[in-house]
Amino acid sequence: MSSTTAGRRPARHGLGVLTAALHRWLALIIMVVLWELGTRAAKSVFFPPPSKIVRQMYHLWFSGPVSHLFLTSMATDNILPSLARMAVGLAAALVVGVAFGLLLGRSDRVLAYLDPLFQFFRVIPPPTLAPVFVVLFTFGTPMQLASIIFSAIWPILLNTADGARSVDQLQLATARVFRLRATTRLFTIILPSTMPKIFAGLRLSLSLALILMVFSELLPGTTDGIGFLLVDAQSRSDLPAVWATIVLLGILGYLLNVMLLVVERRSLAWHHGARRTEAT
Amino acid sequence: MLLIEKVGHYYSDHMALEDVNLEIAQGELVSIVGPSGCGKSTLLRCIAGLVRPSQGQISLNGKEITDVPDNLAVVFQDYSRSLLPWLTVRDNVALPLRRRGGSKAARRAAAVDALEAVGLANAAHKYPWQLSGGMQQRVSIARALAYQPALLLMDEPFGSVDAQTREDLEDLVLRVRKRGMTILLVTHDIDESVYVGDRVIVLGRAPGRVVADLAVGLPTARDQITTRELPEFVHMRAEVGRLVRGNGQTFNPGPPFSS
Incomplete structure (x- = not known):
């Protein structure tokens, strides 16, 4: 019963939430404090204290007008295009990866033909392909998208194939007994059953997409983006801005991952629920 | 309604069914009972069209079963996976x-x-x-x-539930049959086969073949306590029990848990 499974977990409220949050963030807080103290004592231009980095972040990106949600034009001109490229790249990797993954997982013949090829492509470090992509695609967004897609697609594709291959035989037998149409079988049995694996792949792909987003913006021919800001700040020897960009990337990566986890928890509620009942 | 003629099936290493012949009429509730590993489930899967028998043929309403028939449903033992x-x-x-x-x-x-x-x-x-x-x-x-469905197949449907639930579910099957569908119940439980069925088919040890086809002489209205007290029930379950164990010969339960 849902009520009993919910009741078995300790109720969290008031002080409990606070201590849990504190435990979670304690190491980070201590690290930042030590960082601040250390950099202030060292007084090195290469290592500005975190307080200065935060002020720089505010000054560069978050001191804009209210009508732009406090974002400066520098932020809207660079952070948003980066995120847009990453979102489009990841979405394309998801669609293509899931489609090929299902094919690969459900058809032994397709698997036999394509698996060696995919295993080969998968192990190529995506940055090494940048020179190829530069030739194949136009500078800027097309080449950047290609880099993101090519790196983010593999975890999704191979995880989907793995999940589609291991759909429960009895669920498939049930589908046959009730003579479900191929589309019904795909969308109500194979795809949902593969979902946990797809999300596992997506989590890996998300971090790869973030890496390739920045990396592709470090290349020549870039006119905007977070990676562009980084190169730009470096060429001007603006160390606080370099650090600010790095911190921004960390925060973005963290927030994107949290968002993905929220989506996953919602779409896989059945999976976690079923696992919980199995465990008890 | 359902005609099974000379059906045999072998897997790569062993024979699961051999020369099974059966005819089942519209509206019957037939129990198929036998020791574990006697090919009961294989027979059921052949009828469901999930497995193509190596020999013989099965026809439903005069039409040979080559794929899953349209008017057939299966209740599997492993509900959590189905x-x-x-x-x-x-x-x-x-x-x-x-x-x-x-x-x-x-x-x-x-x-x-x-x-x-x-x-x-x-x-x-x-x-x-x-x-x-x-x-x-x-x-x-x-x-x-x-x-x-016109034909409902049940493959050890109550094998993984506790005794009380099992009795409730047996009574549910008896209620359900009043809807007029033909039901085939595969079980290894001798009491259950007699309590639920109009007819009990006993399959012998592997390779499974029909060793007995018995009509159950119990009233249609059945009840977990009183029906099980009836002399016919007691007599019948003893008979089926002997048949399942090998025709009343020396007691030989076979290897336990073999499947």
Whole structure:
């Protein structure tokens, strides 16, 4: 019963939430404090204290007008295009990866033909392909998208194939007994059953997409983006801005991952629920 | 209605069924009982069209079964794997109705009706894994009922539930049969085969073949306590028991848990 499974977990409220949050963030807080103290004592231009980095972040990106949600034009001109490229790249990797993954997982013949090829492509470090992509695609967004897609697609594709291959035989037998149409079988049995694996792949792909987003913006021919800001700040020897960009990337990566986890928890509620009942 | 002629089936390393001949009439409730590993489930899968028998043929209403027939449903033993955990109980029951057409609302209404018939109308919006084992098996029975098959196959349907639930589910099968469908129940439980069936088919040890085909002389209205006290019941279960163990010869239970 849902009520009993919910009741078995300790109720969290008031002080409990606070201590849990504190435990979670304690190491980070201590690290930042030590960082601040250390950099202030060292007084090195290469290592500005975190307080200065935060002020720089505010000054560069978050001191804009209210009508732009406090974002400066520098932020809207660079952070948003980066995120847009990453979102489009990841979405394309998801669609293509899931489609090929299902094919690969459900058809032994397709698997036999394509698996060696995919295993080969998968192990190529995506940055090494940048020179190829530069030739194949136009500078800027097309080449950047290609880099993101090519790196983010593999975890999704191979995880989907793995999940589609291991759909429960009895669920498939049930589908046959009730003579479900191929589309019904795909969308109500194979795809949902593969979902946990797809999300596992997506989590890996998300971090790869973030890496390739920045990396592709470090290349020549870039006119905007977070990676562009980084190169730009470096060429001007603006160390606080370099650090600010790095911190921004960390925060973005963290927030994107949290968002993905929220989506996953919602779409896989059945999976976690079923696992919980199995465990008890 | 169902005609099984000279059916045999072998897997790569052993013979599971040999020369099985059976005829089952419309509306019968037939128990197929036998020791574990005698090929009962293989026979059922052949009838369901999930497995093509190596020899012989099976026909339903005069038509040879080559693929899963249209008007047939199966209740598997492993309910937790046969129900889809990402669908609510109601949507699980409504799923097979998709092929029959009709609006989504009509399908859902039919699903709720079927759930009512198995006493689970309240659980429609829950997920299968939120229910007990016995309740989940009721859901798979409801799913079969909603589909309204002419032939219902049950493969050890009550093998993984406790004794009390098992009795409740046996009575549910007896209620369900009043809808007029033909039911084939595979079980290794001798009492169950006699209590539920109109007819008990005994399969011998592997390779399975029919060793006896007995009519159950019990009244149609049955009850877990009084029916099991009747002399016919006691006599019949002893007879079936002897047959399952090998025709009353020396007691030889065979290797335990072999399958």
